[in-house]
Amino acid sequence: MDVELAEVRDFLSQNEPFDALPPAVLDDLPKRLVAKYYRRGTAVVSLGERNRYLYVLRSGAVDIVDAQGALVERTDPGGSFGVSSVLSGDASLYTLRAIEDSLCLLMPSEVFHSLMGAHPAFADFFLRRQAGRLRHAVEAVHHEESGSAILRTRASDIVKRAPITIEPTRTIREAAQLMTERRVSALLVTEPVAGASEGRLVGILTDRDLRSKVIAGALPIDDPVSTVMTPDPVTIAPDTLAFEVLVLMARRGWHHLPVVESGRLVGMVTSGDLMRLEQANPSYLVGEVEKQTTLEGLGACSHRIPRVVSHAVAQDATAEDVSRVVTAIIDALTRKLIEFAEADLGAAPVPYCWVALGSQGRLESGLQSDQDNAIIIDDRATDEQVAWFAGLASRVVDGLEACGFERCPGDMMASNPQWRVRRATWGSYFAKWMNAPEPDALLNAQTFFDMRPVHGEVRLFETLQGAVVARAPQATRFQAYLAKQAQRFEPPIGFFRDFVLADSGEHANTLDIKAGGIAPIVQIARLLTLSKGGSELNTHGRLKSAAVAGALSEEKAADLADAFEFINYVRLRHQVRQLKDGESPDNHVPPATLSSFERRHLREAFTIIRSMQKALAFVHRTDVTS
Template identity: 35%
Template sequence: MPSTSTSAQTHPLTALWAQHPAWQNLPVKTLKSLEAQAQLQSVSADTVLLAQGQLGSRLGLVLHGEVQLQDPDLGLSVRLGRGQMLGYGATPQQQLRAWQATALTDCELAWLAPELLQSLCTKHPALLYFFPSVMQQSAQPDTRQTAAKALNQISAPVRTLVQRRPISLTPDTSIQATAQLMREHGVSSVLLVEHGQLLGLVTDRDLRNKVVANALDVNQPVVNIASRSLQTVQANSPTFEALLLMARHHIHHLPVLDGSELIGMVTTTNLTEQHRASPVHLASDIYQQTTLEGLQTLTARVKQLQQQLVDADANAYSTGHIITAITDALTVRLIQLAEQALGPPPLPYLWVAAGSQARNEQTAKSDQDNCLILDDGFDEASHGDYFKQFSQKVCDGLAACGYIHCPGEMMAMTDTWRQPRRVWAEYFHKWVNQPKPRALMLTCVFFDLRGIHGQTELLETLRQDVLTLTRGNSLFLAHMVSNALKHRPPLGLFGNITLSKGGDHPHTIDLKHSGIVPIVDLARIYALAAGVSAANTHDRLALSANAGQVSEQSARDLRDALEFLGKLRLAHQARQTAQGQAPDNFLALEELSNFERSQLKEAFGVVQTLQEVLSKRYAGGRF
């Protein structure tokens, strides 16, 4: 049993203060105070001093003997001798949760409380050089408080932002009377309502651009200048849904409904007052840019936004949607600038996002996957040069803003992926009916599609044709399963996590390709089998469970695993960004606590089990 003492004739710390650079320049009065507050401990060899997860509970100074710090999961260890320190402040932040301390020999240690060290570093800032994790930890409470407030704001129901009953009038009201009503109530918009039904929206911008600029007769009915195709949001929806709608569609006024009843309006002013770094504010800034250089300056804020969401403990599902909404806004603005430079397009088209952007699952570390679906009236001789230049400008613009060119050239700037709808239909028909290795690889990209800008009907009709080809097509689905099984969770024979052994990131886990991609692949197969058109992985799993392609329990397990892995990746990237590093997907186990490692094994186990289930279900279809 260890023995503890708090007094000594000649205090054991006295000699340490004189020899260690962290302490030798402190005032004698301060050192005497520390000696009085230190807890001394004498232990025998093999005594566990601090178990895994407890290392951050206090600062230890080795007075005599040797102590071993060890990560039992990774098999890593270091030895500490006389005069060396461990624990809170001294041990790097990423190792505090995962390492444990054991006495190698009979030892004597002195322990200081974290609060004492924090106070000391505040009074003597030079000490932070020796205690780097004190600075990291002491900065967390304020950051977390601010971030938690931001999370509460984006999670709160939209109805909390409604400040007054809606200002409405009938569609036959004159334009002049409408302007007078807006002035009287001090509002920037009014809603057109008839027989309880929302019919349109008029803003002060409409009055300026459609009436004053065109010298329009103000006695005309206001319905003539109203926006009729409206986005709306339900009152009990979280605020982040309103943020997404406004950011994605570049709108500044959003009617709020309670069921079918109109209860009010939220505006970008409401939202940005509540959350200055909101995606709607960032998207608004994006749309105001007139040059590529201006857009480039804004992209750094995407990493900042992701960090704030991670600090606020926002879930990966919401974060993915919010980060992707910014990519959408950036893409649309680049498209608008390209059209300004080249002139209006000669025929209808649809710019389509593929991969993680299509699934609303992007992070601050993303490349670009996109394509262009052209109207079937496309003629290469007449229209080819325009769309070649157009797609090159947009893709190069995205690359300049940090969304690197797809290594596999799956982009609209590549001739193959810039085709009329009829050619895309031929592509999918060939991929489904002749599922060769390259075809299966392409389906993993191009079965996840979402229209970003242009004529959405070009994709919707194509999607329905594709789902008709894949629904119940066991031969094709069997090949898809075989291809998906190339991405396996990194679990060894006995359920231990296996780390990469070579490459640029040895001794890490590739969270994307070893963790998230296998779940994305499973959800895609379930969705194709069920004829589900959703692209988001969470949504695919839920809808596929409703269709009977996967059990409700298995779908929940996969969604939980995806959420856990997604949050690990976001937190890992946020830490890298905070340290001035480029974010990536390669996680070292040292970053995780023992509890998180246990959860990681469980998540990988869920994926591994359901891969085997799907493999057996379609085993006969491959022969």
């Protein structure tokens, strides 16, 4: 090896990921590279230009700038750039510009792809780099200055002041004086906790309580606050969407909701806070649902959902927020149908909880969602009382179908007697699914492990969920089957990162973006959460909690969350285009309708999924799972 090639070899051996290559490969590599000099200010690769090289910076500095002129990354000596375009073969979405006189080593694409295929550590380095670019892409498709505030804002964003509290033993007079001094319409009632700096929330006192209970009721104003407060108020988490808060307030007729995080009182959201936000279409639609008195009226409301989604997507709302909006509307429709049914049948004979399953349970409903629901009945119910719920289920399921939500093809609905049973029977179902996993158990896991209460006695759901969550970490064989199931959803990319399209049938030459992208991430997030005894249901929430519990790194959790958001975003865009063309929305995307930006980052998202699937196969030994 001559002196110049030896210097290049030594330089490469000191920098990632070349230092991980076998010595013989590293010895051979320098003669396959080309050295090229770029003067300061020169474009190494221009926006829209096709690139055939991976660039390794020997000296100088190179900036990577996006189409809006924003700096994405700065490369220093030893760093590599041009990865995205040489991987995809598409036109560059960035300008790569030398900001100093720079010397680069150019690696032809065929050499780069050969190294990627032969050396996993080398490939993993660059695929992790691409995950960071996907995060940039997710941010790029959502512009903060556009969109509806009601779709973007969380409860934590609305809370602007520390909670104003009073102890339950203080007098009503003192409470009224405090409300006047602090110019608030409600106080949070807290009682001291030994050894804690903050009290425990035990009630809420509003100006309405003062009017209706004290003044109208002629109560002595020196009575304690505990006599007129509303005890054990419903609370919301800081990450609850303002839209969801609005729905809850509208349904219950409330004007104040305490915000609590992990038992700590954060503050309070009021109806006035929400009215200061934009009044977007979804909030009006839920309000309309609450007003309806007939099934026909509910049907008219549900038929407006596609317009709501189209409007939200046009405003660049995130795919996650749009899904939660659609779910909130379906929840409202369900509760109204239950109200109609109980008006006909009379009150339920025993406590029960109507639960949503699948995508609705995960707060991820879309334009194509069908019905998945069930009923948990109190264990004290007699057989005759259990039979009463057949009428309730029939009316609600028929009503949802009339509103445009198709019946579940697998009959996972409350109208099926198997899925409206006592709490103890539900417990035995889950125990059997986890202890003796079979094909049916895996199918059920995709639906019933995403259970969420919609109406009724929430305690029934909570005790069931608590038992399931406690059992799941020990069900290692069940986890292995879930991991294997997650691998069956193959991302639609081939060896050379080309898209793999359906080759026959109605959807020939299209990408099944749900089966190949959304479903595997949902499966992975569910498995990781259950394996650590987590109770989260939403996929984004599950990935976050799995990272906190140590089931995967924060970086990998963020990568999967970005991939999930971007794939869902592309699906929403596709479905809105179909609605405009008068077509029924589906999950089958023709590649010709994708922009180069979408193509490029879909490949990156699919690559992230495939990498995680391989990791799960190793951890759970799915190669030996029968």
